[in-house]
Amino acid sequence: MSNPCINCGRERIDGKSWEGKSGISTITYTQTICPDSECQKIVDQQTADRKAKSELLARGKIEAKLARQKLMATAGA
Numbered sequence: 461m462s463n464p465c466i467n468c469g470r471e472r473i474d475g476k477s478w479e480g481k482s483g484i485s486t487i488t489y490t491q492t493i494c495p496d497s498e499c500q501k502i503v504d505q506q507t508a509d510r511k512a513k514s515e516l517l518a519r520g521k522i523e524a525k526l527a528r529q530k531l532m533a534t535a536g537a
C-alpha cells in the first residue's frame with residue numbers, strides 16, 4: 461500500500477506502534493513517519509496547526525450556538 465509523505469512525497473516508513481483496544485479485540489496501531497526526520501517535523505507542525513485550527517473552529521461554532529440560544533431566550537422573554 462502506497463503511503464507517500466504529504467510534504468515531500470517520499471514513501472513513509474513505520475514509526476512507533478502501540479496497541480489499543482477496540483471492544484474485546486486488541487488492535488495494533490502503527491504510525492507512519494517520513495524517512496526524513498526534518499521533513500517529519502514539518503509534517504508534525506502542519507498536523508498540529510490543522511488540529512488547532514479545527515478545534516478553534518469547533519469552539520467558535522459552540523460559542524455561536526450558545527450566543528444564539530442566549531439571544532433567543534432574551535427575545536422570547
Ligand SMILES: [Zn+2]
Nearest residue numbers: 465468494499
Ligand atoms: Zn516527507
